[in-house]
Structures are given as C-alpha cells and as structure tokens.
Amino acid sequence: MDGRPANDPSPWMTFENRRRARDEKREAVLRTAVQLFLEQGYHRATLNEVAERLNITKPALYNYFRSKEDILFECWALGQEQVDGFIAAIDGSQQNGLGKLRALVHSYAETMATDFGASLVRFDPRDLSPSNAKTVRAAKRGIDQTFRRYIAEGIADGSIKPCDPKMAAFAIAGSLNWIGHWYQRGGPLTADAIADDFAERLTEGLATARSNKPRPNKPATKTKKSVVRATTHRKTK
Amino acid sequence: MDGRPANDPSPWMTFENRRRARDEKREAVLRTAVQLFLEQGYHRATLNEVAERLNITKPALYNYFRSKEDILFECWALGQEQVDGFIAAIDGSQQNGLGKLRALVHSYAETMATDFGASLVRFDPRDLSPSNAKTVRAAKRGIDQTFRRYIAEGIADGSIKPCDPKMAAFAIAGSLNWIGHWYQRGGPLTADAIADDFAERLTEGLATARSNKPRPNKPATKTKKSVVRATTHRKTK
C-alpha cells in the first residue's frame, strides 16, 4: 500500500522483506540517525523520526541500541574508526614529517566531508555518558597529538621549519574541523577538491624552503572496511 | 540572612539592594546565561539555573526577556556587536589588504576568547526562531564576505599573492572559529598571545614576497576592549 521508492535505503521494506542481517539493520539505523542528528541537531532530532524514516516505530530501535545516547556514541565511534584507520596507515608510511602532515590533512579533510566524519566535531560530548565522554576526550587528544607529532617530526627531519607544534596544530585542526560545519554535499565544492586545496594550503606555511613539494599522492587509506562494529547489545536473557 | 560573597556579580543582593537600573539587570542575565549556555550547552542549561545563579527565580527572568530563545539571541547579538565594531574600524582604516586581514584576524581571535564572542560559533542557529535565524545567517555571511573582501583587496593592491579568496577565507575563518571551541580562560595561553600568533600565522602564507612584515602593532581596535566583560570579575577561584 505504500509503494516505497526503489532507492529507499531502509532494509525494512514496509511489507515483507524483513530478513536482512541484524548488523545491516544496525548500520541502517546509524546512517539514518547520523543524518538526522546532523540535520536537526541531536536534541531536536527525535527517535520517533529516526524510526519513521526507517519505516518502523520507535521501540523497535531498542532491539539494537540501549538508548538514544548509545546511538549517538556509535555514530561517533564509526567516524573515529575512519580516523584511526588512516592515521595508522600514515604512521606506517615512509615519509618525512611534512609528507605525513600533508597526508593527514588530506585524509582528515575528506573525512570531515562525510556524515560520520562530521559527527566527530558536530556532536557534543556533553550529550554522552561520563564513560563515553571520556572515551571521546581521549580520542580527541589522540588526534591532536598526532598533528603535533608529525609537525615535531618534520622539524626534526628538516622538512618543516621550526615553530610551535602546539599552535600550528591548533590552527590546522581548526581549519579542518570547521569543514564539518560548512561542507554540504552537492555544493559547488567537492570533498576531493577541498582536501587537495587544504593539504597544500595548510602546510605550505610550514614547509622549509629546501623541502620540495611533491603532489601529495593519496595514502593507502582507501580501506572502506565494513562499517559496522560487532553487535554487542543484546538483551540478556 | 544569606551572606552572599561580596564579589557576587548579581545586582540582586538577596536582601534589599534591588534598585539598580533595569538594563544592568538585563545585562547581568545575559552574562550569566551566556556562561551557562557555553558551560552546559543551550539545551541542558535551564532557566531555573540561570535564575538561581542570580538569586532570583525563573519567572522573574520573564520581566526582561520574552523567552529562553530570546535570551539566546540577545547573547549572540552582543557578540555580533563586537564584531561589527571592529570590522567598521578596520574598514575605516588606511591599510592595504594584507594589513586589514591581519587586523581582522587579530581582533576576531580576541573576540573568540570571550564568552559572547564564543557564542557566535558555539550557539546553534537552529535553536532560534526563523526570523532570528535569518538575522544570524545574514551576519555570518557578512563576516565571511569581509574576509574575502580583504583578501581580494590585498590581491588587487599586491600585498597578497593571487589565490582563491573563498578557500583562503574558509581556512582562516575555520582556524579562528575553532578558538571558540577550545580556548579556556585560565589556560596556559592568553587571548592576546593567541591573537598575535594567529594574526601572523594565518596570513604569512598569503603575503607576497615584497610585502614586508612589520611587527603587527596592535590595531586601533584596542580602544573598545570588550565592553561587556569589563565588569566580569576575574576567574572565580
């Protein structure tokens, strides 16, 4: 009776195709939720509307998540996973400090242009439980330290001119984080164009004269692993 | 009977000194509100607590403001007033594009380190009525265009090397706006040090070789140093 469009991303088919794997549904919830949270803000977004967009009802969500806050945290965690992924890749690469910094800026900019990536900077940790908030704070500190580490590394190896890594990291991360606030898919700028531009723009001021500027080849961060984390929450029986 | 500390910023003296001018009370409400909104976030902050901090009760607030949203908007407006102020000053100054951009970055950075300044980027326009949200969006656009204008001006007068003003403005404004998210009074960095550093850091990449770099003497906007915060006592410790 409903005639959903074929491009409907929901695995609940309103009628009778409800047999997909549990994790796919979990993921669908998160994708819908992160979109709505970004669109309207966490507090204005209601679980009723999340459910509605998935053709289900609110209580059904509680089969997959313990609470609204749980959903928020899982969204954040997916974004953080991406970041952890490309940081690990860059850490393992053989480049000087400037090269790593460029790669980091590039990947981070791209991530900021995704929903889960933007959630890293647009969600408010104060909406999380103390325990989850602690996790988030630790992760944020980790990202900040990665920026500083690459800069310090660059200074040490001569690819970056001496400066205060702390302030430089603040300035760079600020530019990047802000992308998550203004970037809109479908706008005049593509994520790729922004990433390319920022990778150059935010590092040129730091490069030493003698460090040449090779076109930043994309790091092997195209992991695109499964997006869903192992299902944990199950009502204890 | 209450024995409030003498440094209590509230004009309601709990006992009987309630005769200050109406506008002073309005302002006191805003100072308390902006602080609480930043501290806890707009949605978590309750008017009950705002009132409590002022030694009054919630309904008393409605003598001065129509609604919670009204308070939010007025906080934002005070911050915006500051920005409008120094932009007007810089616009009227006789400098090349690079000089104006530096002055803008400096003043903007200082403002981001104030409560009302931070509210410009930490408050969510979606919490405002459509009418007020429209005002905010227009003001944001105005700020963005000021950045772009100074950059374009600098390119035209040769003080800034050719670049895309749009992207450059995004990058610079991003760094600056982010200050409002991480800066904490009482931390290791003073607002002044940050402003000095950023004014140089965010513009050095744009300067042409031939444009010398005079030590950025503090711009003339120093005169109007944070009107509102002038009355706030120093860190409560």
Place this chain on the structure above:
DNA sequence: GGCTTATATTACTCACGGGTAAGAAAAAGT
C-alpha cells in the same frame, strides 16, 4: 498615608519525547 506601577514569588499547566510493558507477528528451530 494611600494609589499606581514595577518587580518578584509561589504554584501551577502542559507539550514533548525518551523509555517501558505487554503482547502480536514473523522467523527459526525441531
């Protein structure tokens, strides 16, 4: 004093939305 106005309080309403209980309807197991 007594009258008016401004300001504050106490005690309430009420919409909203997160979360739960009980049980129906599928799916899966046998």
Place this chain on the structure above:
DNA sequence: ACTTTTTCTTACCCGTGAGTAATATAAGCC
C-alpha cells in the same frame, strides 16, 4: 505442525523544563 526465539507494534508512563496565572512585595509618586 508445533514450539521457541527474535523482532516489531500498540499503548502507556513519567520526568523535565519552558512558560503562565495569581498574587505578594517593594518602589515611585502624589
């Protein structure tokens, strides 16, 4: 086919906090 388990729905609870009504108290004014 029958039982069991998982998934989902209908119908509710209930805490919260913005906003209001009625009223008290103080201030300003003659």
